[in-house]
Amino acid sequence: MLKVESIDVFYGNIQALKGVSLEVKNGEIVTLIGANGAGKSTLLKTISGLLKPKQGDILYEGTSIAGKAAQTIVKQGISHVPEGRRIFANMTVEENLELGAFLRKDKQEIQQDFEKVYHLFPRLYERRKQLAGTLSGGEQQMLAIGRSLMARPRLLLLDEPSMGLAPLLVKTIFRIIEEINSFGTTILLVEQNAHMALSVADRAYVIESGRVVLSGTAQELNASEQVKKAYLGGH
Structure with missing residues (x-):
């Protein structure tokens, strides 16, 4: 459904994404894990047309959407829930x-x-x-x-939905994310709470300093020592 191919994204002279590639299949929940400032939000903003890649391409259902206007991308079926809610x-x-x-x-x-x-x-x-x-x-x-x-998005981009919420509410939000997915909406999720994100995702990518350093099924990443040490509090 979505294919990001080797994109480079800059803020002025600072390179935020370096050759990032990933894909999201129809019906999946895919999560991006990484520290603050790793480039996760930048990636979502680039997919939804708020930022333009300098290099590389973004294909949605086989058509390039790289650099298209944000409203055009919404029309094509991609919705973005930004970090910080922006209501x-x-x-x-x-x-x-x-x-x-x-x-x-x-x-x-x-x-x-x-x-x-x-x-x-x-x-x-x-x-x-x-x-x-x-x-x-x-x-x-x-x-x-x-x-x-x-x-009515077919692909929903969710940026840090659990940020600043009490643990009980986090559980509620994640239950709803699964419910939305069960109605047939594909989801690309950026989430600081790696444990919760991996519990609902089919697959995951780890982003560090603007690069994808690891990818696999949610189970594989959950079991990875590297991920446990860096993002799951070592247990």
Whole structure:
């Protein structure tokens, strides 16, 4: 479904990604693991069109999307839930969700998707008339995910969904990620909590200093000494 081929990405003169290649197959959950500043968020931003690669290519369902405008990429079926949630604080929950469907014209199906999101996140239904800025961190994360689902993505890019959340909420968010995947949405997940990420993923890539240094099935990486030492707290 997604093929990233040897991309180089720069911020000014600083090279953030160095020849990164990976692939995501239809229906999978693939996770990217790595320390802060390793280039994981940069990779998601490049896939979703917020950054342009200097070298290499990105193929989505066989078509190159490298350097295309972000809205074009959303139209093609890729949604990005950014790190830090980026919800619209002065708009209601419902208005935030409506914005997720901004590019769509199919009113009836949009209504069905509202119902789907509220089914996934009952808390958002209870708070639908509330300003998004008044929600708790966990609720804002639910809203950010819900908003991206309103675009009906076939591929969902999730950046640090558990960041700053209480352990119980982290479990809830990951259960929902699995549920979204079971509905047929493919997921590329960036997550600091390597343990949780590997527990839901089919495959994983480890990124260090802008390079992919390791890849394999989630089980292989879970069992790898290198991964255990660096990302799973040694146990």
